[in-house]
Amino acid sequence: xxxxxxxxxxxxxxxxxxxxxxxxxxxxxxxxxxxxxxxxxxxxxxxxxxxxxxxxxxxxxxxxxxxxxxxxxxxxxxxxxxxxxxxxxxxxxxxxxxxxxxxxxxxxxxxxxxxxxxxxxxxxxxxxxxxxxxxxxxxxxxxxxxxxxxxxxxxxxxxxxxxxxxxxxxxxxxxxxxxxxxxxxxxxxxxxxxxxxxxxxxxxxxxxxxxxxxxxxxxxxxxxxxxxxxxxxxxxxxxxxxxxxxxxxxxxxxxxxxxxxxxxxxxxxxxxxxxxxxxxxxxxxxxxxxxxxxxxxxxxxxxx
Amino acid sequence: xxxxxxxxxxxxxxxxxxxxxxxxxxxxxxxxxxxxxxxxxxxxxxxxxxxxxxxxxxxxxxxxxxxxxxxxxxxxxxxxxxxxxxxxxxxxxxxxxxxxxxxxxxxxxxxxxxxxxxxxxxxxxxxxxxxxxxxxxxxxxxxxxxxxxxxxxxxxxxxxxxxxxxxxxxxxxxxxxxxxxxxxxxxxxxxxxxxxxxxxxxxxxxxxxxxxxxxxxxxxxxxxxxxxxxxxxxxxxxxxxxxxxxxxxxxxxxxxxxxxxxxxxxxxxxxxxxxxxxxxxxxxxxxxxxxxxxxxxxxxxxxxxxxxxxxxxxxxxxxxxxxxxxxxxxxxxxxxxxxxxxxxxxxxxxxxxxxxxxxxxxxxxxxxxxxxxxxxxxxxxxxxxxxxxxxxxxxxxxxxxxxxxxxxxxxxxxxxxxxxxxxxxxxxxxxxxxxxxxxxxxxxxxxxxxxxxxxxxxxxxxxxxxxxxxxx
Numbered sequence: 001x002x003x004x005x006x007x008x009x010x011x012x013x014x015x016x017x018x019x020x021x022x023x024x025x026x027x028x029x030x031x032x033x034x035x036x037x038x039x040x041x042x043x044x045x046x047x048x049x050x051x052x053x054x055x056x057x058x059x060x061x062x063x064x065x066x067x068x069x070x071x072x073x074x075x076x077x078x079x080x081x082x083x084x085x086x087x088x089x090x091x092x093x094x095x096x097x098x099x100x101x102x103x104x105x106x107x108x109x110x111x112x113x114x115x116x117x118x119x120x121x122x123x124x125x126x127x128x129x130x131x132x133x134x135x136x137x138x139x140x141x142x143x144x145x146x147x148x149x150x151x152x153x154x155x156x157x158x159x160x161x162x163x164x165x166x167x168x169x170x171x172x173x174x175x176x177x178x179x180x181x182x183x184x185x186x187x188x189x190x191x192x193x194x195x196x197x198x199x200x201x202x203x204x205x206x207x208x209x210x211x212x213x214x215x216x217x218x219x220x221x222x223x224x225x226x227x228x229x230x231x232x233x234x235x236x237x238x239x240x241x242x243x244x245x246x247x248x249x250x251x252x253x254x255x256x257x258x259x260x261x262x263x264x265x266x267x268x269x270x271x272x273x274x275x276x277x278x279x280x281x282x283x284x285x286x287x288x289x290x291x292x293x294x295x296x297x298x299x300x301x302x303x304x
Numbered sequence: 305x306x307x308x309x310x311x312x313x314x315x316x317x318x319x320x321x322x323x324x325x326x327x328x329x330x331x332x333x334x335x336x337x338x339x340x341x342x343x344x345x346x347x348x349x350x351x352x353x354x355x356x357x358x359x360x361x362x363x364x365x366x367x368x369x370x371x372x373x374x375x376x377x378x379x380x381x382x383x384x385x386x387x388x389x390x391x392x393x394x395x396x397x398x399x400x401x402x403x404x405x406x407x408x409x410x411x412x413x414x415x416x417x418x419x420x421x422x423x424x425x426x427x428x429x430x431x432x433x434x435x436x437x438x439x440x441x442x443x444x445x446x447x448x449x450x451x452x453x454x455x456x457x458x459x460x461x462x463x464x465x466x467x468x469x470x471x472x473x474x475x476x477x478x479x480x481x482x483x484x485x486x487x488x489x490x491x492x493x494x495x496x497x498x499x500x501x502x503x504x505x506x507x508x509x510x511x512x513x514x515x516x517x518x519x520x521x522x523x524x525x526x527x528x529x530x531x532x533x534x535x536x537x538x539x540x541x542x543x544x545x546x547x548x549x550x551x552x553x554x555x556x557x558x559x560x561x562x563x564x565x566x567x568x569x570x571x572x573x574x575x576x577x578x579x580x581x582x583x584x585x586x587x588x589x590x591x592x593x594x595x596x597x598x599x600x601x602x603x604x605x606x607x608x609x610x611x612x613x614x615x616x617x618x619x620x621x622x623x624x625x626x627x628x629x630x631x632x633x634x635x636x637x638x639x640x641x642x643x644x645x646x647x648x649x650x651x652x653x654x655x656x657x658x659x660x661x662x663x664x665x666x667x668x669x670x671x672x673x674x675x676x677x678x679x680x681x682x683x684x685x686x687x688x689x690x691x692x693x694x695x696x697x698x699x700x701x702x703x704x705x706x707x708x709x710x711x712x713x714x715x716x717x718x719x720x721x722x723x724x725x726x727x728x729x730x731x732x733x734x735x736x737x738x739x740x741x742x743x744x745x746x747x748x749x750x751x752x753x754x755x756x757x758x759x760x761x762x763x764x765x766x767x768x769x770x771x772x773x774x775x776x
Contacts, residue, residue, distance in 0.1 A: 035545045049329045055345055056333070082325045094751045101491050102750045104545050105707055108493075108700055109746025116740040120398070121330050129343050232696070236556075239549065274564045281553035281560075288546050289538045 002145035007269045008262070009139075013153045013222065015261025016160035020215035021238035022245070022253035023167070024208030030184045030248035031204050032096075037107035038087055040235015041114035042209045046080040046216025047226045048118060051129045054220075065132045069155070069217075076217050077210040083114075084209025088202055111231075118228040126227045130220035156218045163214060164254055167207070171250065180204060184248070233277065237264070240284040246297020255295060312367045320360035327352050351395050358384065358403050365410035374414050381410030401737070444715060451621055455614045465613040467729050469620055469685065473678055474725050476624040478705040478717035480674030483631055485703065486712035487640065488667035489647025490540070491548040493699055494555025498528040498672040500562060500694035502679025507575040507689050508568070517581035517684050521677055528676020529669040536668040540661050555699055562691040574690025580612065581619060581684050588612035616685050623681060627674050628714055634670070643667050644712075697739070701725075704746050710756020720756075 021043050028036045053072035062068050091110045095102045136150030171177035179200045182190040191197045219234070220226055241260040245252025263283060268276040287294065332352045333345045361384055369377035385407020388400050426432045454460055454468060477499065484492045505524040509515045515523075539550045562569050569575070580588055588599050588611055599611055634640040642663045646653050650660055683689050705724055709716025724745070728738040749756060 035549060045330065051343075052329045052333045052335065052345065055335070055343065079325060079329060082322060086322060086326060091747045091751070095754075098750070098754050100544055101489070101548075102754050104491060104548055105703070106747050106750040108703070109743045109750070112697070112700060112739055112743030113747065114743075116737075116743065118330060120736060120740065122335055125337065127335055127343055236549075236553070243546075243549075275560070278557050278560050281557050284553050285539065285550050288542055288550050292542065292546065 002140075002142040002147050003269070005139070005147045006145070007265050009147070009149055009153060011262040011265035012258065013156050013261070014265055015258035016156055017215045017218050017222070017257075018234070018238045018241045018260050019254040019257025020160060020163070020211050020218070021234060022241040022257045023164075023250060024212050025239050025242040026245070026247055026250065026253040027180075027204050027208050029242070031180060031201060032092075032103075032187075034092070034103040035107065035239070036092075036205075036208070037104060037235075038091075038110035038114060039208065039212060040231035040233075040238065041111045042080060042083055042087070042231070043212040043216045043219070043234055043238075044118065044226070044228065044231030045083050045114060046076050046209075046213030047220045047230065048122060048127075048216075048228075049079050049213065050076045050217035050220050051127055051226060054130050054132060068132060069221075073159075073214060073217060076213040080213030080216070081206045081210045084205040084207075084212075085202055088205040093198070093201075111235075115228055115231065122228065124228065126225050128225045130217075130226075131224040133221060152221055156222060159214065159218065163211065167211070168250060176200075176203060236284070237280050240280055240287070243284060243292075243294055244287050246294030248298075249294070249296045252294055252296035308371060312364060312371075315367060316360050316364040319363040320356050323359045324352070324356045327355060331355065348395075351399060354394060354399050355402060358399075358406050362406040362410060366413055369410060369414040369416075372417070374418075377410055377414040381407045381414060383407070384410065398737075447715075447718065448625065455617055462610060462613060465610065465617055467726060469613065469617050470729070471721050471725050472617070472620040472624050473682060473685075474702065474705060474721045475718055476620065476627050476678045476681075477675060477702045478709065478721055479624065479627045479631060479714060480671050480678065481702050481706050482709075482712060482714065482717055483634075483643075483674070484667055484671035485706050487631075487635065487647065488643040488664055489544070490664060490667065491544055491703075492551045492668070492671070493548050493696070493703065494551035494553070494558075495671070495675055495702055496694045496696070496698040497551075497555040497558040498532060498675035499679040499682070499698070500558055500691075501528045501531050501672075502676030503683040503689050503693070504562065504569060504575075504679075505676065506680035506683040507578045510579050510684075511575060511577070517579075517680075521680055524680035525673040525677040528679070529673035531676075532669040532672030533665060536665045537661075540664040540668065552696065552699075555694075555696060559691050559694055562694070569691075572691060574688055574692070575683075576688050578683050578687045578689070580687060581615070581681075583615060588615055616681075620678075620681055620685075623677060630670075631714065639663065639666055701742065704742050708745055708749055708756060713756060716756050 021039065024039045024042070025036060028034065028039070050072050053075050054068065057068040057071060062071065087110055091106045092103055095106055133150075133152040133155055136148050136153070139147040139149050141147070171180060179190070179195045180203075182193070182195055183197055183200050187197055190200075215234075215238075219230070237260055238257065241256035242253050243256070244259055245254070245256025260280060260283070264276050264280055267279040271279075332347065332349055334348050335343050335345045338344050361380055365377050365380035365384070368380065385404050388394075388403025388405070388407055394400055394403070427436060451472075455465065477495070481492065481495050484490050484495070502524040505527045506517075506520045509520045509523065510517070535551070535554050539547060542550060563572055565571070582588075583599060598607065599605075599615070605611070635644070642653065642658050645656075646658065646660055646663055653663075654660055682693075686693075701724065705717055705720045708724065709718070709720035724742065728741075
């Protein structure tokens with residue numbers, strides 16, 4: 001029971017991070033129907049900007065952890081969002097109206113470019129850092145096994161919940177959210193009714209990238225080590241989460257993120273850690289085969 | 305230029321501003337390890353400033369060129385290229401390349417309308433038309449003749465032959481993937497998995513059971529094809545982009561299994577001392593194992609290490625040409641036409657009574673088969689394989705070859721392989737920028753030439769035969 005609870009706590013933490021990345025996939029897919037293959041790399045860039053941000057904070061002598069976290073969070077969101085915007089502007093926007101697979105191929109190119117750009121600029125080695133929240137407390141002890149919750153896990157869950165709540169409100173209540181939903185339903189009609197479609201799509205990428213930056217920062221703080229390649233696996237797992245929850249659906253992305261976190265942690269905890277990535281990929285394949293619309297998604301209707 | 309200049313300057317300024325925002329953390333601070341002290345960083349703001357200035361000038365030059373102001377653009381391009389290629393010491397090699405290529409880009413953009421006009425007049429003259437038609441007819445044959453004669457060329461040393469074998473392997477893989485991506489329109493991001501299946505089939509059968517290369521070759525092809533069917537059967541109903549992600553997942557699963565199934569595959573250590581191919585039982589080595597003879601003994605030639613390479617070269621040449629011939633023939637058969645029709649409109653095909661799943665399945669299986677055969681050749685050539693050789697990036701490289709060449713174009717695959725595999729190997733110093741250039745090429749091709757380098761494709765079928773001298 002104690003082991004189970006500990007695994008569950010770890011799973012929720014990991015799931016929160018996947019959920020944040022998954023939102024970026026799901027929103028972009030919802031609005032322009034493309035898989036933003038480079039989104040994992042945007043997450044990686046966010047993690048790197050956070051790493052450098054934390055180092056700058058310690059150089060400047062900002063010792064208080066909450067101040068540093070908020071500063072870095074803000075900085076990483078803003079500058080990673082610039083990446084999201086630029087990618088859309090340079091690599092995806094010119095392709096609207098091209099053949100079906102063009103945006104995906106372009107996204108694969110962007111992903112390769114970003115990985116190698118960071119590798120060239122920052123080196124290929126693992127970068128340790130970001131361990132600024134230490135400690136935790138014992139939740140309870142059972143069967144001689146301590147169930148621990150670290151402060152960091154609480155920070156991660158709080159940041160995720162606050163951001164997701166704010167985000168859902170934004171989609172549901174603000175004019176921007178309304179425009180986004182309009183574009184999702186019918187882009188042509190929305191543009192006829194005076195919605196600036198290009199701008200709305202740009203903002204979608206900006207928001208997705210900002211959330212991926214938060215995920216990157218949390219990932220860095222949680223694992224304490226990153227390299228230029230983390231975006232690939234995290235990206236695929238988050239995409240799996242988005243598909244599992246039902247691509248295009250925001251609550252689905254969060255649910256999917258949690259489920260993928262649970263599956264990964266429990267698989268590693270109870271079966272074998274070697275095959276935990278195989279588990280994630282297998283779930284992706286199984287979901288796509290048996291329930292391509294996901295848990296909370298609407299089935300797609302093919303129109304001629 | 306007058307009134308437009310301020311808005312161009314504003315545009316270039318904005319571009320430079322965005323570039324500065326992109327680069328400030330990742331380029332401006334370079335993190336590195338200090339042993340014992342952990343991570344620390346250097347400031348690289350000079351590099352960043354020079355790069356941003358280059359982007360400003362570059363954007364301005366491109367805008368000027370787009371407005372048709374050829375001379376100012378040419379001057380800017382020449383200045384930029386001159387600084388980049390000149391003796392002035394910049395903080396890093398990368399900046400030299402960046403500025404020089406930026407300058408070339410502006411000059412190219414400025415001269416583009418003029419060059420295009422010249423090209424199109426030349427193409428449409430009677431002479432140009434005749435030349436073009438003769439070229440299209442004979443170009444392939446000339447290439448094949450050159451490829452056959454290559455080992456006897458005076459410059460064919462070991463390095464050149466090695467590289468040619470490598471390029472031909474990628475050409476074969478590119479032609480195999482072209483069936484799946486180019487003809488059937490199925491984006492396969494896990495193609496390297498079938499390559500791995502072929503390589504491991506050969507490695508295991510030859511080291512464990514002692515079977516020969518020529519027996520295993522078709523077996524490896526069949527093995528990979530059955531993996532293709534096994535994977536394809538459930539997933540080919542999916543939409544294009546989902547299919548891409550599923551194949552990517554499948555490729556990764558195969559790789560992870562190869563790493564973790566240590567009893568069978570020796571895990572990350574790989575399989576060593578795989579026997580090479582034989583010619584009528586003769587081996588290519590200095591001394592033959594008992595019961596065999598070496599190639600040099602059989603032919604009465606002095607032994608040379610080059611013989612093995614030349615033999616490998618001809619094997620892969622024949623395999624690649626067989627792939628090509630097979631594809632060209634298939635395109636004329638009903639199943640080949642069904643592939644291309646499916647790529648264009650699946651719903652219409654279904655309405656016409658074509659079974660999409662089984663049609664896609666044949667494309668998938670045939671593509672996989674060629675990858676398996678190529679993989680088996682790869683294992684025989686390297687004599688050592690490990691899961692390292694079958695990572696996702698290999699799939700991306702093969703896909704880049706197909707995309708760059710122009711999906712469905714056979715000759716395009718050849719050009720793209722030479723360009724993407726040959727050039728980086730010749731210019732070793734570009735090594736670390738190679739993947740960066742790959743990625744950029746994929747994006748730029750999609751943006752500017754989505755049909756690839758060779759965008760013209762012979763129709764598989766013509767309603768009326770081409771009249772000589774007509775406009776076809």
